[in-house]
Amino acid sequence: MATRDELRRLASESLVSHFSDLCEGAVIVDAQSRVVWMNDHYPGRLGIVDPSLAIGQPIERVIANSQMRQVVESGKPIMLDIMDVGEESFVVSRLPLRDAAGMVVGAVGFILYDDPRHLAPVVSRYQQLRADLADAERKLAEARRTKYTFSSFIGAGEASTELKQAARRAARTASSVLILGETGTGKELLAQAIHAASPRADRPFVAVNIAAVPETLLEAEFFGVAPGAYTGADRRGREGKFKLADHGTLFLDEIGDMSLALQAKLLRTLQEREFEAVGSNRLVAVDVRIIAATSRNLEQMVADGTFRADLYYRLNVITLNTPPLRERPEDMALLAEYLIELICRQLDIPAHDISSPALNRLLRHDWPGNVRELANVLERALLMTDIDLLEVADLERVMPKVRDSVPAAGSNVIGMAEAVAQAERKAILAALDESRGNKAQAARSLGISRAALYEKIAALGLTADAA
Numbered sequence: 001m002a003t004r005d006e007l008r009r010l011a012s013e014s015l016v017s018h019f020s021d022l023c024e025g026a027v028i029v030d031a032q033s034r035v036v037w038m039n040d041h042y043p044g045r046l047g048i049v050d051p052s053l054a055i056g057q058p059i060e061r062v063i064a065n066s067q068m069r070q071v072v073e074s075g076k077p078i079m080l081d082i083m084d085v086g087e088e089s090f091v092v093s094r095l096p097l098r099d100a101a102g103m104v105v106g107a108v109g110f111i112l113y114d115d116p117r118h119l120a121p122v123v124s125r126y127q128q129l130r131a132d133l134a135d136a137e138r139k140l141a142e143a144r145r146t147k148y149t150f151s152s153f154i155g156a157g158e159a160s161t162e163l164k165q166a167a168r169r170a171a172r173t174a175s176s177v178l179i180l181g182e183t184g185t186g187k188e189l190l191a192q193a194i195h196a197a198s199p200r201a202d203r204p205f206v207a208v209n210i211a212a213v214p215e216t217l218l219e220a221e222f223f224g225v226a227p228g229a230y231t232g233a234d235r236r237g238r239e240g241k242f243k244l245a246d247h248g249t250l251f252l253d254e255i256g257d258m259s260l261a262l263q264a265k266l267l268r269t270l271q272e273r274e275f276e277a278v279g280s281n282r283l284v285a286v287d288v289r290i291i292a293a294t295s296r297n298l299e300q301m302v303a304d305g306t307f308r309a310d311l312y313y314r315l316n317v318i319t320l321n322t323p324p325l326r327e328r329p330e331d332m333a334l335l336a337e338y339l340i341e342l343i344c345r346q347l348d349i350p351a352h353d354i355s356s357p358a359l360n361r362l363l364r365h366d367w368p369g370n371v372r373e374l375a376n377v378l379e380r381a382l383l384m385t386d387i388d389l390l391e392v393a394d395l396e397r398v399m400p401k402v403r404d405s406v407p408a409a410g411s412n413v414i415g416m417a418e419a420v421a422q423a424e425r426k427a428i429l430a431a432l433d434e435s436r437g438n439k440a441q442a443a444r445s446l447g448i449s450r451a452a453l454y455e456k457i458a459a460l461g462l463t464a465d466a467a
C-alpha cells in the first residue's frame with residue numbers, strides 16, 4: 001500500500017506528465033525564470049526553430065510577452081489566460097513550483113488549447129474588448145493629436161529660424177523643454193510642433209494651463225482621483241492628465257503659477273516616474289515627456305524662493321526663448337499675410353490684402369500681446385472693412401488705444417453692459433499692471449479666482465492688452 005506522501009508524489013508526477021502529454025505545450029522555468037525544460041509540442045506551437053538554444057535563456061527571450069516571471073516572482077498561479085503569439089491566441093495556464101519548504105523554485109506553464117474556439121464565448125468577448133480598447137485608444141490619440149507642426153510657426157527671420165532649428169533638435173530628444181516668452185509668442189504652438197515631430201507623435205499631447213485651474217483642483221487634475229476618494233459626482237474616480245499623457249507629451253503652461261506644495265509633488269513624479277492618485281496609495285508608473293512654458297521670469301522666482309530650484313533645473317534641460325513680435329519686425333509682413341489669409345478662410349469672407357502704409361502701421365505698434373494680439377487686431381479690422389484691402393484707418397479703428405477711448409462723436413451714453421465691461425476691463429488691466437502680468441496675483445487682488453480671471457480676459461477680448 002502506498003503511503004499518503006507517496007500518493008501525493010505520484011499524483012503530482014502523473015498530473016504533470018498527463019498534462020504535458022495532453023496539452024498542446026508545456027514549459028518549465030527555474031527561480032530566475034530561465035527555461036529548463038519544454039515538451040515536444042511546445043517549440044512547434046510557438047514557432048521556436050531550435051529548442052536546444054532556448055534552454056537556459058530568460059523566458060522572455062523565447063516568448064516575448066510571457067507572464068511566467070510574474071508567477072515566479074509573485075508565487076501566484078495564473079489559472080487561465082489568453083496569450084497572443086504573433087497572429088495566434090493560445091489558452092494557457094501557469095502554476096508556481098514550490099520545494100518541500102514552500103519556496104518558489106520555478107513555474108510550469110501549459111498551453112491548454114492552441115485553438116481558443118474551445119472557449120469561444122470567453123475568447124470572442126476578450127477579442128471584442130481588445131478591439132474596442134484599440135479603437136478607443138486610436139480615437140483618443142486622434143482627439144489629442146496636435147493641431148500645429150513646425151510649418152505652422154510663421155517667421156523666416158534669423159530669430160525665428162534659429163528658434164525653429166533649436167526646437168527641431170529638441171524634438172529628437174526625450175529631454176524636458178522649458179519655453180520662455182511673453183504671452184502670445186507661440187509657446188504652445190511650438191510645444192505642439194515639438195511633440196508632432198518627436199517619436200511620441202502618435203501618442204497623446206495633453207496640455208494643462210496651470211493658471212486657469214483653481215489651486216485646490218490642480219492636484220486632482222494632474223494625478224487623477226481614486227474611485228471612492230470623494231462622495232458624489234466623482235465617486236467612480238477620474239484619470240489625471242499625467243495618466244492621459246502616458247507615453248506622450250504633457251504640456252505645462254504657465255508653470256510659474258504653480259504653488260510650492262504642488263511643485264514638490266510634480267518634482268517627485270518627474271524624478272520617480274510614478275505618482276499616486278488623490279485618495280489612493282497605489283503608485284502608478286508613467287512615462288511622459290514634459291514641455292513647460294511660462295511668461296514669467298523663473299530664474300528670478302528661484303532667487304526669490306517662489307519657485308523650487310531643483311524643479312527649475314529638472315525642467316530646464318533645453319530652453320527655448322520665443323522672441324516678442326516687436327523684436328522680429330522682419331517677420332511682420334509674412335505673419336500679417338498668413339494671418340489675413342487664415343482669418344478670411346475661417347470667417348468665410350473673400351481674400352484680403354494689406355497696403356504698405358498699413359503694414360508700416362503694424363510695425364510701429366509694440367504688440368504686448370504679440371501674435372495673438374496681431375491676429376485679434378487683423379480679425380476685427382477685416383470684419384469692419386468694406387473693401388478687400390486693409391488700410392491704416394481700418395487698423396487704427398481697432399488698435400488698443402483707439403478702442404479704449406470714448407467715442408468722439410455721437411452720444412456719450414453707453415449701455416449698461418458696455419459700462420460694466422469697461423469698468424471690468426479697467427480693473428483687470430490695473431491689477432495685471434500692478435502684478436506685472438502675474439495672473440494669480442492679479443486674481444487675488446481682484447478677489448476672483450484665476451479661472452474666473454481667465455474667463456473675463458477672454459470674454460472682454462483683453463488678451464492683447466493683458467501682457
Ligand SMILES: Nc1ncnc2c1ncn2[C@@H]1O[C@H](COP(=O)(O)OP(=O)(O)OP(=O)(O)O)[C@@H](O)[C@H]1O
Nearest residue numbers: 152153154182183184185186187188189295371372
Ligand atoms: N510664429 C507664429 N506663427 C503663426 N501663428 C502664431 C505664431 N506665434 C503665435 N501664433 C498664434 O498666436 C496664438 C497664440 O499662440 P500661443 O497660444 O502658442 O502663445 P503662448 O505663447 O502659448 O501664449 P500664452 O503665454 O498666453 O499661453 C495662437 O493662435 C497661435 O497659433
